Amino acid sequence: MSFQYHMPVRVIAGADCVWENGALFAPFGARALIVTGRSSAKNGALDDVAAVLRRNGQAFAVYDRVEANPSVATVRECAALARSFGADFIVAAGGGSPMDAAKAVALCARQEVGDIFTHPIGGDVLPMIHIPTTAGTGSEVTQYSVLTDDAAQTKRSIAAPQLFPRFAFLDGKYMATLPQSVTVNTALDALSHAVEGMLSVRAGAFSDALARESLRLLGGEFPALCAGEYAAEDRQTLLQAAALAGMVIANTGTTPVHGMGYSLTYFRGVPHGRANGLLLPAFLEACARRIPQRVREICGALGADLGEFARRVDVLLGARERCTEAELRDYAARAAKNRNVENCAVRFSEEDLLDVMRRSLGG
Ligand code: NAP
Numbered sequence: 001m002s003f004q005y006h007m008p009v010r011v012i013a014g015a016d017c018v019w020e021n022g023a024l025f026a027p028f029g030a031r032a033l034i035v036t037g038r039s040s041a042k043n044g045a046l047d048d049v050a051a052v053l054r055r056n057g058q059a060f061a062v063y064d065r066v067e068a069n070p071s072v073a074t075v076r077e078c079a080a081l082a083r084s085f086g087a088d089f090i091v092a093a094g095g096g097s098p099m100d101a102a103k104a105v106a107l108c109a110r111q112e113v114g115d116i117f118t119h120p121i122g123g124d125v126l127p128m129i130h131i132p133t134t135a136g137t138g139s140e141v142t143q144y145s146v147l148t149d150d151a152a153q154t155k156r157s158i159a160a161p162q163l164f165p166r167f168a169f170l171d172g173k174y175m176a177t178l179p180q181s182v183t184v185n186t187a188l189d190a191l192s193h194a195v196e197g198m199l200s201v202r203a204g205a206f207s208d209a210l211a212r213e214s215l216r217l218l219g220g221e222f223p224a225l226c227a228g229e230y231a232a233e234d235r236q237t238l239l240q241a242a243a244l245a246g247m248v249i250a251n252t253g254t255t256p257v258h259g260m261g262y263s264l265t266y267f268r269g270v271p272h273g274r275a276n277g278l279l280l281p282a283f284l285e286a287c288a289r290r291i292p293q294r295v296r297e298i299c300g301a302l303g304a305d306l307g308e309f310a311r312r313v314d315v316l317l318g319a320r321e322r323c324t325e326a327e328l329r330d331y332a333a334r335a336a337k338n339r340n341v342e343n344c345a346v347r348f349s350e351e352d353l354l355d356v357m358r359r360s361l362g363g
């Protein structure tokens with residue numbers, strides 16, 4: 001089996017890792033732009049970053065208006081601040097939304113960008129340091145930035161090697177304030193990344209090793225996720241499982257689960273990870289009909305068989321959203337056009353996607 005593997009992000013993990021390794025921020029330059037949402041002011045991440053920058057004698061500005069599922073307008077507003085402030089680098093602190101927005105800001109601050117979704121990303125972007133405060137997207141170790149494209153009525157990624165952050169700091173203490181719903185939804189996103197990565201046509205020995213370990217860690221956290229009670233070690237383990245799964249999709253990409261999920265988020269407001277979780281069991285069942293051994297391997301890594309896998313996801317989801325047949329047809333048609341259909345080891349036709357959606361969300 002031939003494959004490629006690339007991971008240029010330097011990962012630093014552990015309690016207080018930002019403060020203890022703050023000297024690593026110094027060579028990035030004299031002026032930092034912190035890109036974040038509202039919660040980092042309460043979970044300690046913003047204080048830690050500010051304290052490190054002050055200790056290093058680095059000036060900083062804060063943009064804290066990144067919304068969930070960030071828009072291009074937000075990216076442009078924040079990039080304008082990066083330029084007017086003369087930022088030398090970006091520190092992104094938050095969930096996938098601020099981390100993804102920061103990558104697009106890093107691009108727009110350095111290059112003249114027309115249509116961001118078709119812009120050929122060559123040349124330089126501002127260097128980035130990412131600090132996740134959710135355990136799901138793995139954006140801190142990927143070259144993807146997922147933005148809302150209102151013209152296309154969906155979410156779309158931009159991707160380029162330049163969009164990898166230089167550093168990712170993984171400290172689970174920032175997640176002590178994370179609501180149970182966000183904890184579960186983001187864990188489902190990480191689960192989805194690990195599973196989809198193993199079902200990608202680009203899966204290889206290295207991405208599989210990371211995906212299996214991510215699944216093993218997530219499987220071990222299932223009782224904590226169900227109980228909604230997390231020791232510090234649980235938070236750190238979930239964060240590391242998510243980063244491992246991010247390293248997987250950085251190399252393999254995602255599959256139609258993400259393609260289908262984007263419509264649930266765009267049209268129905270379902271959080272990203274939950275959207276994936278709703279679709280994952282029926283998707284995996286469909287894959288099992290074509291490549292049963294591979295699906296057994298995936299479920300086995302989680303410490304379950306397919307039935308148990310579906311049951312665990314169901315427990316975490318609780319009551320499911322329901323969609324009308326017309327909605328499902330529309331979403332399946334949209335998903336069928338997404339690139340990640342071709343990225344899957346099992347080829348799903350539009351009818352196959354509709355079948356997964358009916359089983360997951362039908363009335
Ligand atoms: P999110 O949208 O970043 O955050 C969800 C909510 O949690 C927000 O209200 C946020 O508030 C809050 N929050 C974050 N950290 C918190 C903390 N420590 N304590 C309390 N509240 C906290 O959700 P996400 O699931 O992490 O990211 C989803 C986005 O990432 C989607 O746009 C998705 O498409 C994208 N994504 C990207 C990749 C990639 O490879 N780049 C992969 C998968 C998904 P504030 O934001 O106001 O602080």
Ligand code: FE
Nearest residue numbers: 137189258272
């Ligand atoms: Fe995702």
